[in-house]
Amino acid sequence: MKLIGRQLRTWIAPALILALTPGCAWWQALIGKPAPPATRPAAAPSAPSPALGAKLDAMSGQLARIEQTLVTVQEQGRQRQKQDQQARQALGGLRQEMRGARIAVSEVQRTMKQNAAPPGGTGTADFWAVDAPLGELPNGGKRETRRIPALVPDQAREILVYAQVATGYVKGGPHRFRLAVQTQGDREAAFFLYAVGQPQAGWAYNSDNVWLPMPKNRELILQAEGEPFFGDWNSEVRIVGYR
Numbered sequence: 141m142k143l144i145g146r147q148l149r150t151w152i153a154p155a156l157i158l159a160l161t162p163g164c165a166w167w168q169a170l171i172g173k174p175a176p177p178a179t180r181p182a183a184a185p186s187a188p189s190p191a192l193g194a195k196l197d198a199m200s201g202q203l204a205r206i207e208q209t210l211v212t213v214q215e216q217g218r219q220r221q222k223q224d225q226q227a228r229q230a231l232g233g234l235r236q237e238m239r240g241a242r243i244a245v246s247e248v249q250r251t252m253k254q255n256a257a258p259p260g261g262t263g264t265a266d267f268w269a270v271d272a273p274l275g276e277l278p279n280g281g282k283r284e285t286r287r288i289p290a291l292v293p294d295q296a297r298e299i300l301v302y303a304q305v306a307t308g309y310v311k312g313g314p315h316r317f318r319l320a321v322q323t324q325g326d327r328e329a330a331f332f333l334y335a336v337g338q339p340q341a342g343w344a345y346n347s348d349n350v351w352l353p354m355p356k357n358r359e360l361i362l363q364a365e366g367e368p369f370f371g372d373w374n375s376e377v378r379i380v381g382y383r
Contacts, residue, residue, distance in 0.1 A: 266383055267381055267382075267383045268381060268382055268383065269380065269381045270292060270379060270380065270381060270382065271291075271378065271379075271380060272288070272289040272291045272292065272378055272379040272380075273376070273377075273378045274360060274362075274377040274378055274379065275376070276374070276375045276376060276377070277303065277305060277317050277333075277362060277364060277375035277376075277377060278317075278362050278363065278364045279364055279369055280312070280364055280366065280367055280368025280369065281364060281365065281366070281368070282363070282364055283361065283362070283363040284361075284362045284363075285359045285360065285361055285362070286359065286360045286362060286377070287358060287359060288354075288355070288358040288359065288360060288379065289379070291379075292354070292379060292382045293382075294354075294358075296354045296382040296383065297353070297354055297382075297383060298351045298352065298353055298354055298382065298383050299321075299351070299352055299353075299354055299360075299379050299381070299382050300349055300350070300351055300379065300381035300382065301319055301331075301349070301350055301351075301352055301360065301377065301378075301379055301380075302347070302348075302349045302377070302378050302379075302380045303317065303333050303347065303348060303375070303376070303377045304333075304345065304346065304347035304375060305317065305333055305345070305346050305347070305373065305374075305375040306343055306344065306345045306346075306373060306374050306375070307335055307336065307337050307338075307343065307344050307369070307371075307372070307373040308340070308342070308343045308344075308371065308372035308373065309339050309340060309341070309371050309372050310337040310338070310339075310370060310371030310372055310373045311337055311338070311339065311369070311370045311371055312337030312367045312368060312369040312370060312371075313336065313337060313338070313367060314334070314335075314336050315334070315335045315337060315364065315365070315366040315367070315369060316332055316333070316334055316335075316364075317332065317333040317334075317335070317362070317363070317364050317365070317375075318330050318331075318332050318361075318362075318363040318364075318365065319331055319332075319333070319350070319352075319360065319362055319363075320352075320360075320361040320363070321352045321353055321354075321355040321359070321360060321361065322356075322357060322359070322361070323353050328361065329352050329353050330352075331348065331350040331352070333346055333347070333348055334346060335373075337369045337370075337371065337373065339371075343372075349380065354382065360377070360379075362377065
């Protein structure tokens with residue numbers, strides 16, 4: 141028995157070792173080897189749903205509207221830029237016209253001042269002083285006319301006439317000088333200056349300033365009444381102002 145048991149152990153042990161060795165076909169057959177998973181066939185692509193197509197159409201329409209809005213905004217920008225340029229050009233032209241108008245107004249004002257107060261005249265708006273000599277008074281029965289100088293403008297309404305006479309050792313007696321201007325037709329406006337000529341050791345003086353109308357013919361009439369003076373005497377006539 142002992143011999144049989146020893147023989148069994150001798151045979152069984154190698155068999156178990158062989159059986160338990162990995163890769164043994166019998167062992168694999170005994171415990172079963174898991175089969176590899178089966179390969180599934182690829183799924184066919186599904187057709188797009190109607191909802192996705194409608195969404196794409198809506199997005200395309202929105203994109204088109206945005207592009208159109210962008211084009212409109214760009215066009216409005218170009219139009220605004222063009223309008224701004226036109227406005228700047230119009231503003232520049234208006235400024236140039238204003239400068240020209242100011243220059244014209246200045247010229248008119250200067251001309252008005254020159255006409256109102258010509259060179260040689262000084263004074264206020266109611267009176268301008270000038271010094272326009274017209275010579276001496278005539279002597280004994282003579283009538284003369286003196287031209288009013290250009291220092292007095294045609295626009296003057298009246299002239300201020302100054303006249304003086306001085307007599308020393310002179311013969312002639314009472315003497316009257318008439319200074320006048322023609323107003324309408326044969327009518328005249330005048331004033332008189334009086335002087336006496338007689339032998340004496342001293343001098344006698346007489347003078348006056350009188351406003352007369354500005355004559356249209358620009359002539360001052362001088363006339364002496366009485367006998368001519370013989371001896372020492374002198375006189376003068378001048379326009380000293382106008383208004």
